[in-house]
Amino acid sequence: MAHTYEHPRPALAVDCVVFGLDDADLKVMLIQRGAEPFKGRWALPGGFVRLNETLDDAARRELEEETGLKRVFLEQLYTFGAIKRDPRERVVSVAYYALCNLRDHKVQAATDASDAAWFDLHRLPALAFDHDEILKTAVERLRGKVRYVPIGFELLPRKFTLTQLQRMYEKILDRELDKRNFRKKVLGMGILDETDELQEGVAHRAARLYRFNEAIYKRMVKQGFNFEL
Amino acid sequence: MAHTYEHPRPALAVDCVVFGLDDADLKVMLIQRGAEPFKGRWALPGGFVRLNETLDDAARRELEEETGLKRVFLEQLYTFGAIKRDPRERVVSVAYYALCNLRDHKVQAATDASDAAWFDLHRLPALAFDHDEILKTAVERLRGKVRYVPIGFELLPRKFTLTQLQRMYEKILDRELDKRNFRKKVLGMGILDETDELQEGVAHRAARLYRFNEAIYKRMVKQGFNFEL
DNA sequence: TGACTTAGTGTGTGCTGTACACGAAACTGG
DNA sequence: CCAGTTTCGTGTACAGCACACACTAAGTCA
Numbered sequence: 001m002a003h004t005y006e007h008p009r010p011a012l013a014v015d016c017v018v019f020g021l022d023d024a025d026l027k028v029m030l031i032q033r034g035a036e037p038f039k040g041r042w043a044l045p046g047g048f049v050r051l052n053e054t055l056d057d058a059a060r061r062e063l064e065e066e067t068g069l070k071r072v073f074l075e076q077l078y079t080f081g082a083i084k085r086d087p088r089e090r091v092v093s094v095a096y097y098a099l100c101n102l103r104d105h106k107v108q109a110a111t112d113a114s115d116a117a118w119f120d121l122h123r124l125p126a127l128a129f130d131h132d133e134i135l136k137t138a139v140e141r142l143r144g145k146v147r148y149v150p151i152g153f154e155l156l157p158r159k160f161t162l163t164q165l166q167r168m169y170e171k172i173l174d175r176e177l178d179k180r181n182f183r184k185k186v187l188g189m190g191i192l193d194e195t196d197e198l199q200e201g202v203a204h205r206a207a208r209l210y211r212f213n214e215a216i217y218k219r220m221v222k223q224g225f226n227f228e229l
Numbered sequence: 230m231a232h233t234y235e236h237p238r239p240a241l242a243v244d245c246v247v248f249g250l251d252d253a254d255l256k257v258m259l260i261q262r263g264a265e266p267f268k269g270r271w272a273l274p275g276g277f278v279r280l281n282e283t284l285d286d287a288a289r290r291e292l293e294e295e296t297g298l299k300r301v302f303l304e305q306l307y308t309f310g311a312i313k314r315d316p317r318e319r320v321v322s323v324a325y326y327a328l329c330n331l332r333d334h335k336v337q338a339a340t341d342a343s344d345a346a347w348f349d350l351h352r353l354p355a356l357a358f359d360h361d362e363i364l365k366t367a368v369e370r371l372r373g374k375v376r377y378v379p380i381g382f383e384l385l386p387r388k389f390t391l392t393q394l395q396r397m398y399e400k401i402l403d404r405e406l407d408k409r410n411f412r413k414k415v416l417g418m419g420i421l422d423e424t425d426e427l428q429e430g431v432a433h434r435a436a437r438l439y440r441f442n443e444a445i446y447k448r449m450v451k452q453g454f455n456f457e458l
Numbered sequence: 459t460g461a462c463t464t465a466g467t468g469t470g471t472g473c474t475g476t477a478c479a480c481g482a483a484a485c486t487g488g
Numbered sequence: 489c490c491a492g493t494t495t496c497g498t499g500t501a502c503a504g505c506a507c508a509c510a511c512t513a514a515g516t517c518a
Contacts, residue, residue: 055310081284
């Protein structure tokens, strides 16, 4: 069935930059393209927006279809509208970025694309379209935002050690933090609940596990509290 | 001439939130709609994106066509994609915000829309479409960004007094600042050039005029400097 | 010249950022 | 079980910054 309009219009797509964290490094989920253009190249998961779904819905749908990821943190990033960014025709893409912890979402087999895999941020293959630019924008946004909004917790399991939390910030911000100052600061904020559980399966003294208390955080924000790392 | 596509696609528009500052208050430029839907209602300047222009170009073009504004600071804000935001059909809108100083751009007669005018931010009429939501998002963004990027200067004339600078921040942030601390801080950053000119036409002691030195600012940013009010 | 308005300036106090080191706990391997 | 290895968890001192605060100087106007 064909669709006819009085004026020509760009196609509208969404693309998602999915960040994941494991013990080693910050990673990004990529999809190997099964069709032209850029067949065989790695690309961000994404696809065209349907008429009966919002942009957020489209991003979530594509994410699930192509990577199996559900219920992750997802936020609009920026809209890319360069004229030749897609060689076929004019495609404007609303980019999103997502955060999830790698433990819960290992190498999920993709249903839609020919392959999906996590890539180390420092060892990326050449990407299709303008996806390297989108990715760069996403990294900058993540770096900026993680410092004044507690979104970093989305990259960790629900219960985590303070060292894991610190490593997460160090990987994103790409610099080392002082252990004692870091702990003093985050504990002083009062948004972490200390559990009575300890880390398991490590070959050394086990660390205490903490949980992010979002309810307290939100209450404090209303009273003028400012998260800031 | 009609245009036919295999799959249906949303229409793509841009809308601009233009902020202006005069001695009294922070203002927004609105356009009175001359056609349905929302005929007679006030709305943000904007229009549809053409195939041969980028999103930024579309925003600048619409801004000039509808308000006469050229060469202002313009930055992408957010993309709004609610399904029923336009009663006619599905329209996704990439919103921008712009900053300019009211002195240089008085009540320019609009060419395209039936009328354009500056509105006090605290006394806004009912707006068309979801433009109140876009506006709210723009105000939040401006509030957040003005504190750690020196974009506020775009709202002032090229040469300004420190009091004008302070008033600008007070109006945007909606709280009073301490005069001595403010001056100490901004002068201490070293990004303002003191001119040898004084304010003219005021009925009291004239204040010294300063200029924002963007070259120095950029150089300092490269060396790790962080603007922060 | 007196009244009025805004410009321009410095100090003290408390808090926050930051630099920095070591003993305790738990596991490993011989 | 002992020695070695790894990570955990903790406190202090100093410097720089945020913030509160008030008066004199300069210019205009009537």
